[in-house]
Amino acid sequence: MAWYQDLDKQIKKQLPGLDYRAEEPMAGHISFRVGGPAKRMAFPRSGEELTALLALAEACRARTIVLGNGTNVLFTDEGIDALVISTGKMCDMALREGNHLYAEAGLSLARVAVFAQQNGLDGLAFAHGIPGSVGGAVCMNAGAYGGEMKDVLAGAWVLENGETRYMTVEALSLSYRRSYLTDHPEAVVMGALFALRQGDKAAIRREMDELMAKRKASQPLEYPSAGSTFKRPQGYFAGALIQEAGLKGLAVGGAQVSEKHAGFVINRGGASAADILTLMEQVQQAVYRSSGVMLEPEVRIYR
Ligand SMILES: Cc1cc2nc3c(=O)[nH]c(=O)nc-3n(C[C@H](O)[C@H](O)[C@H](O)COP(=O)(O)OP(=O)(O)OC[C@H]3O[C@@H](n4cnc5c(N)ncnc54)[C@H](O)[C@@H]3O)c2cc1C
Known part of the structure; x- marks a missing residue:
């Protein structure tokens, strides 16, 4: 019996209330808006x-x-023979003693940042415009405008091998777009504890608005993408290397190197995952030829 037939039976018996779907198109769940069906998906x-x-x-x-x-991932057009588990319905949030804030994995960073601001807690303004969830942000050590998860996390509850344990920020080993979670893909963030500080609500709101305005001015937010396609190589900026290689506007099918920000591959309409992957490869080769630097994808590709 195929694994999913077995799982279908078990879920019917043991988790009858679960939102559980067969052949769910991933294009509806990731910010690139591409990708074939997951064999099974659960919420x-x-x-x-x-x-x-x-x-x-x-x-x-x-x-x-x-x-x-789904703002930093890519699934192929063929789909994936896996159970994809969305944390999107895990959205509890609460203030805790000593300027701490607990947020469940599926909450968007935007909601957490606004909740913190409304409660006069400072530290998350940088994260307000990052479109990821709490779990994805911890996994990727998401960061922007001089801030990163590493600076504001006290720790996170991580489920691994059937056990949930609290891991401190040190134990999570957060570094540039890397963490214990990227190195242990079977481990799941259930929730995170942020250590914030008292601040002025109006000033935090202003900072959030200023950073969002900067983002809108410099990033192609009007198109589907996964943000920065490639990691920042040591000593360089990926976008600058791509621009210097003359690749702005380069397109494969519906995928294009953004004219507005060369660090973004966008879906300008009708792109397939294959278009995006082919374009990414072309960019890597061209940048390598022009600068000797091999760009590494930041986007996590699932095949
Ligand atoms: C327009 C745009 C702008 C962006 N700007 C930024 C930016 O400024 N800075 C930045 O750092 N990133 C940016 N990103 C990328 C992305 O938003 C971040 O990487 C974000 O942290 C990903 O969160 P997510 O919930 O979407 O994760 P997903 O894309 O769903 O997943 C990313 C990885 O995290 C893992 N993961 C997700 N949830 C969990 C969990 N609960 N437990 C364990 N692993 C988990 C997944 O398995 C996957 O490997 C941008 C993306 C877009 C589309």
């Missing part, structure tokens, strides 16, 4: 449901992939 509503689901998935030998807001 647990709580840590308990997620824990139970992962136990069943393991028993059925399912490959699992956790998805937050």
Whole structure:
């Protein structure tokens, strides 16, 4: 019996209330708006449901992939033989003692940043415009405008091998777009604890608005993308290298190197995942020829 037939049966029996779908197109769940169907996709509503689901998935030998807001991932057009688990319905949030804020994995950073601001807690203004979820941001150590998750996290609750444990920010080993989670893809962030500081609500709001205005002025937010396509190579900026190689506007099918910001590959309409992947390869080769630097994708590609 195929793993998904086994899992279908188990879920019907043990998690009958779970939002669980077959052949779910990934294009509807990722910011690039491309990608074929996941064999199965589930949307647990709580840590308990997620824990139970992962136990069943393991028993059925399912490959699992956790998805937050899907703003840093790419799935191929052929789809994926896996159980994709969305954290999108895990959205609890609460203030904790000592200027701490607890946020469940599926919350968007925007909502967490606004909640912090409304409660006079400073530290998350940089994260307000990053379109990821809390879980995805911890995994990627998301950062912008001089701030990064590493600076504001106290720690996170991580589910691994059936056990949830609290990991401090040090244990999470956050560095540039890398963490314990990128190195242990089977580990799942259930929630995070942010250590913030008292601040002035109006000043935090102003900072958030200023950073959003900067973003809108410099990034092609009007098109689907996954943000910066490539990581920043040591000593360089990916966007500058791509621009210097004369690649702005280069297109493959519906995928294009943004005219506004060369660091972004955009879906200008009708792109396939294959268009995006081919364009990324062409950019890597051309930048390597012109500068000797091999760009590494920041976008996480699932095949
Ligand atoms: C327009 C635009 C602008 C962007 N600007 C920035 C920016 O300024 N700075 C920046 O750092 N990034 C930026 N990004 C990229 C992206 O938003 C971040 O990387 C974000 O942290 C990804 O979060 P996500 O929830 O979308 O993760 P996803 O794309 O869903 O997943 C990314 C990775 O995290 C893993 N993951 C997700 N949730 C969990 C979890 N609960 N537990 C364990 N692993 C998990 C996934 O398995 C995957 O490997 C931008 C993207 C876009 C589209």
